[in-house]
Amino acid sequence: MTRRPLGQLEAEVLAALAGLGGTARTAELVERLAGKPAYTTVNTVLHRLHEKKLVTRTRTGRNYLYRLAVDESEFVAGRMHDHLRHASDPGDVLSRFVQTLSTDEAHRLREILNGPGDDD
Structure with a gap:
């Protein structure tokens, strides 16, 4: 089931x-x-x-x-990934998601994407 x-x-x-x-x-x-x-x-x-x-x-x-019984971050990230996998245009979904981020969230995302040791 x-x-x-x-x-x-x-x-x-x-x-x-x-x-x-x-x-x-x-x-x-x-x-x-x-x-x-x-x-x-x-x-x-x-x-x-x-x-x-x-x-x-x-x-x-x-x-x-x-x-x-689960790690919240890992669990939520998995749900987000599932949604992207089922979208007909994942790039458009990501674009719309990023447009809704607060300034702080966008800054944190940039830090994550830049990776450790990279400068802005």
């Missing part, structure tokens, strides 16, 4: 979990997420992420403590 790609809320839960140091309880994630989704909704998402082996969980009393 093939798994569907992550949904938007799944991605937001992973990002929130990473923002909390990689470990959190459901209630902490609910507070961190935009729009404050229902506790049960976040629990369902966490259950799915656990089934997909993207988070681990440890029972603490009546609740679970969730922990990232």
Whole structure:
């Protein structure tokens, strides 16, 4: 059985979990997420992420403590690469993406592309 790609809320839960140091309880994630989704909704998402082996969980009393099981940077980069691979014109997608970067993000991208030891 093939798994569907992550949904938007799944991605937001992973990002929130990473923002909390990689470990959190459901209630902490609910507070961190935009729009404050229902506790049960976040629990369902966490259950799915656990089934997909993207988070681990440890029972603490009546609740679970969730922990990232993947490196966030590597995971998000992989998702971006998947999107590019499915685009009919990856160059156009990259161009549009770069146009939406903030000044700080664009500067950081230039640093990465220049590589270590290269001058601007």
